[in-house]
Structure formats: C-alpha cells, structure tokens
Amino acid sequence: MTTHSSEPLAVGLVGAGRMGSFHAETLARRLPDARLAAVADPVPGVARRLADRLDCPIALTDIDELLADPGIGAVVVSTPARTHADLVVAAARAGKAVYCEKPMATTLPDADRAIDAARTAGVPLQVGFNRRYDAGFRAAHDGIAAGDIGTPQLLRSLTRDPGLADPAPIPPWTIFLETLIHDFDTLRYLNPGAAPVEVSAMADALVRPDFKDRGLLDTAVVTIRFDNGAIAVAEASFQAVYGYDVRGEVFGSGGMFTMGDVRRTHLTRYGPPGVTADCATYDQDLFRDAYVAELADFVDSVRTGRTPAVTGEDARAALAVALAAIRSVGTGAPARVDGAE
Incomplete structure (x- = not known):
C-alpha cells in the first residue's frame, strides 16, 4: 500500500x-x-x-x-x-x-x-512498542548492532509503574501481556539477530496481596535465555512510589550500555531538604517524543510503501515470550518459547 x-x-x-x-x-x-x-x-x-x-x-x-x-x-x-x-x-x-x-x-x-x-x-501493520523510538534505546540498539560493545552477554529491562488503583477491570496476566510485553520486545531489540528460546518466571501479588484471588499479579521477574547464549532479565512492579521507571542495560564482551531514566528532566535540585530530582509519574511524560516518533514512522511507511520498523511479527515474538512466562509461573518450571528450536 x-x-x-x-x-x-x-x-x-x-x-x-x-x-x-x-x-x-x-x-x-x-x-x-x-x-x-x-x-x-x-x-x-x-x-x-x-x-x-x-x-x-x-x-x-x-x-x-x-x-x-x-x-x-x-x-x-x-x-x-x-x-x-x-x-x-x-x-x-x-x-x-x-x-x-x-x-x-x-x-x-x-x-x-x-x-x-x-x-x-x-x-502496513505496525505495533506500538515505543521504546524502539526512544533516542537512548535506539542509540543502544544501533551501537550493539555495530559491535560497539562486542557480543551481548547479560541484558536487563524493567518497567515499574507509579501506583496500583483498584484493579477490578484489569484482566489476569496483565503484568505479562500488557506491561512486560514492552520489556520482552526491548530485549529482542537490544540483542539483534538473536531469538529467545527459554523462559523462567516468578510472579506474585506483593503490592496488594488481597487482589491475588482476582488473578492480579503485580510483581514479576522473568529470566530469558537467547539462542546466542545471552541471558536476560525482565522485571516489573505496579508500585514505584518515586515515579514511572523504565530502564535497560546490555553488558557485552567489549563494554556496556545503560539507558532510561526516572527523571522528567536532567535538572537536579540542591537545597535544605537535600538533593532531589523531578521524577516522571506518567508514561506520556517519559516517552512523549517516542510516542510521536512511532506514529510519524507509521505515517511515513503508509505514504512510502516501506515495511514499518515494528511489525506484526515483532509483536508475535514478544507475545510468545509473554505466554511462555505465564506457563512458567503456572508450572514453576522453565518453559520453551513457542517456535524456538
């Protein structure tokens, strides 16, 4: 088209x-x-x-x-x-x-x-994985793809939301399907050319234990093994009292990249209360430019006919990791990622 x-x-x-x-x-x-x-x-x-x-x-x-x-x-x-x-x-x-x-x-x-x-x-079909359009995450991906830090060996991605209200309308497994799905895609993005093959996951209701009987898990840690030998960790919490927190790290054979920040700006205040920073409490503050950039990319792909930068296949691959994490939580054992050899 x-x-x-x-x-x-x-x-x-x-x-x-x-x-x-x-x-x-x-x-x-x-x-x-x-x-x-x-x-x-x-x-x-x-x-x-x-x-x-x-x-x-x-x-x-x-x-x-x-x-x-x-x-x-x-x-x-x-x-x-x-x-x-x-x-x-x-x-x-x-x-x-x-x-x-x-x-x-x-x-x-x-x-x-x-x-x-x-x-x-x-x-064209494009899916909204905004971290691929964040300047820091994109620069890290480009540097990793160029070999700037050698071979990726250890990766980390985290999402911590600022607070948990009454979750009555939140369906079960949201932490994997709607929150950590970002991290699963990010880890694939930061380990270019590699595919996740096995997942081990733990999750619980630590923020609001009284909501566990509704199927809501609010805290999770997932370990992912990739086919190039790299090991990744994704974690999420629904209650970061200091603000909206999204960060990543890739340690390679020749160096390391870190990306993401909890601060709305790079301003730091020094005063009688001590040293403080202005933390973002909303994803649209932290990723405003990325949200705009992903729609700009979509519009350009429609107008030019090129394949979008984030495809339906990318969304499927992240979903396969999320579903493996759900299986792992259910069985208490590692789970193979669908399609992994």
Whole structure:
C-alpha cells in the first residue's frame, strides 16, 4: 500500500481512552503529513468530546462505520487488548493500514490471524512498542548492532509503574501481556539477530496481596535465555512510589550500555531538604517524543510503501515470550518459547 498524494494521510482513531487521546492529539497537531479524520469509540459521548476538542469532523460510536469510510486510509487501534486482533483483521480487510497498540493479540492464533489479514490485504501493520523510538534505546540498539560493545552477554529491562488503583477491570496476566510485553520486545531489540528460546518466571501479588484471588499479579521477574547464549532479565512492579521507571542495560564482551531514566528532566535540585530530582509519574511524560516518533514512522511507511520498523511479527515474538512466562509461573518450571528450536 502506497499513497503518493501530497495531501496529509487521513487517519481514523479507534478507541478514545488515555492512550488513544494522546495519539489523536499527535495526528491532529503534531504530524504535518497526517490528519485526524475520524474518532470512533463505542462508549456514548467519548468520541464526540475528543473530536470536538481537536476539531475533528467525525465522531462515531460504530467502529464499523469508520472502517467503511473510503476517505480514511489508515487507522490507529487503541482499545482494550482483548479487542486488538479482531480490529486489526477488520481494518486490514477494509483496506486500511493499521497501527495497533500493544499487545497486538493475546493468543498466538489471534496474532497469526492479524498478520495474515494485513499480508493478504497488502497493508502496513505496525505495533506500538515505543521504546524502539526512544533516542537512548535506539542509540543502544544501533551501537550493539555495530559491535560497539562486542557480543551481548547479560541484558536487563524493567518497567515499574507509579501506583496500583483498584484493579477490578484489569484482566489476569496483565503484568505479562500488557506491561512486560514492552520489556520482552526491548530485549529482542537490544540483542539483534538473536531469538529467545527459554523462559523462567516468578510472579506474585506483593503490592496488594488481597487482589491475588482476582488473578492480579503485580510483581514479576522473568529470566530469558537467547539462542546466542545471552541471558536476560525482565522485571516489573505496579508500585514505584518515586515515579514511572523504565530502564535497560546490555553488558557485552567489549563494554556496556545503560539507558532510561526516572527523571522528567536532567535538572537536579540542591537545597535544605537535600538533593532531589523531578521524577516522571506518567508514561506520556517519559516517552512523549517516542510516542510521536512511532506514529510519524507509521505515517511515513503508509505514504512510502516501506515495511514499518515494528511489525506484526515483532509483536508475535514478544507475545510468545509473554505466554511462555505465564506457563512458567503456572508450572514453576522453565518453559520453551513457542517456535524456538
């Protein structure tokens, strides 16, 4: 799919929640090569409020109506994870290029359906792994690929969210499928050319033990073995009281890269209370530029016809690690990653 028009790419947003609203603002105000053409959300009034705020002409509760609009060339899917695969399939069959928030699917058969639908329709499919667009993580990847620190041997990636509210609407295994899925993709990205083969995982409800009977695990550590011999650790917590914390580290035979920071800026205050820093408490503060860059990349891939930098196959590979981690927690033993030799 290639669009040669000099006009901005008309993009429809599906899902007007927290992340969808940020993407809508990016399409409406931050990308000159794109325009927000329509917003759809099944909750009455939600799409209209967002569309009005951004001067978008079309607000819908019927997602199928947005997909049927011939004037829309691409869609951004930012709905609950369980709906992603079906929406990717529907959008691809409607001939729309698709940007889908992570995870693209929660089962491997659904991931395969989404990938096959986009391939059959000949439309780009990109998935929202934002760390690949962060300047520090991207520079580390490029340096590792160039051999700057030799062969990767030990890797680490972590995600710590600032707080845990009542998790009633949070489905089981969220910590693997929606949080650590970022770290699994990041570890693949930082170990280019290697594939994860085996996973050992531990997880528990340490922040809110009273929520464990609902199936919510809020703390997890996952060890991953790659086929090039590298060993990686991914960890997550749903309660970092100091702020939103995302970091990575790659130790190689010839050196080490570290990346990520909890600070909103590099400003450090020195005063009577001591030395303090301004920590980010929101992912859209820490990864604002990366979120914009990933949508800019998506729009460019649609307009030029090139393959997106983050594909459906990348999403499937990260999901395979997440599902192996879930199996490992369930059995208390290491689990092979689906597709590993």
